[in-house]
Structure formats: C-alpha cells, structure tokens
Amino acid sequence: MALDEGYRIDAIYLDYWKAFDTVPHKRLVMKLQNCRIDGRLLNWLKDFLISSWADVLSGVGSVLGPILFLIYVNDIADLMSNSIRLFVDDTKIWKK
Numbered sequence: 159m160a161l162d163e164g165y166r167i168d169a170i171y172l173d174y175w176k177a178f179d180t181v182p183h184k185r186l187v188m189k190l191q192n193c194r195i196d197g198r199l200l201n202w203l204k205d206f207l208i209s210s211w212a213d214v215l216s217g218v219g220s221v222l223g224p225i226l227f228l229i230y231v232n233d234i235a236d237l238m239s240n241s242i243r244l245f246v247d248d249t250k251i252w253k254k
Contacts (some may be wrong), residue, residue, distance in 0.1 A: 160254045169252040177247035178223040181230050182216050183207045189229055 174180075187204060195203070206222065214241055224246040231249075235242045239254040 165254045166251055167254060169250060172249040172251070174249075177227055179217045181227060186226060186230050189233075193229060206233040 184227045187200070187208065190200060190203060195204065201251050203226075224231060225248060228244060234249070235244070242252075
C-alpha cells in the first residue's frame with residue numbers, strides 16, 4: 159500500500175445532493191442508448207421516466223434510482239486521471 163511505502167494520499171469524497179432528483183431524463187436516455195440498451199427495455203425505461211400525466215424533466219427515484227444514476231455518472235471515470243470509485247451517489251477520488 160502507498161501509505162506503508164511512506165507516500166501521502168490526497169482524497170476527495172463527494173456525496174451528490176439530491177442525486178436521483180437531478181438527473182435530466184433526455185440525457186439519461188442518451189446514455190442508456192450509448193450502453194446499447196434498446197428495444198423494449200429502452201421503451202419501458204422511457205415510459206418509466208417520462209410521465210404522461212405530469213411534466214417531470216428530471217429525477218430517477220424508486221428502486222431503479224441507484225442503477226440509473228450509476229449509468230448516468232459512470233463515464234466520469236473516463237475523464238479523470240486520478241483513481242476513482244463510484245458507489246450509488248457517493249464518489250471517492252484519490253491520488254498518491
């Protein structure tokens with residue numbers, strides 16, 4: 159481990175405020191398509207996200223919220239040069 163070898167570790171912990179309530183539906187659907195989710199499953203998820211009786215533009219609450227949020231933020235690791243771990247709405251970034 160880096161600490162055992164005498165290195166210091168800088169770490170940042172992020173906890174997204176109202177993470178499931180702030181995911182834009184259109185952008186999430188695009189990311190689902192980028193994950194090769196299509197056909198009946200994509201249509202079902204769109205129906206789940208986009209309500210016909212109320213104008214709801216963001217949010218992914220319910221039991222599907224954590225997995226949909228992880229799909230939404232999963233590509234953040236591609237943008238980072240540091241080590242990163244994602245767990246639902248928590249993120250840990252660190253560098254030796």
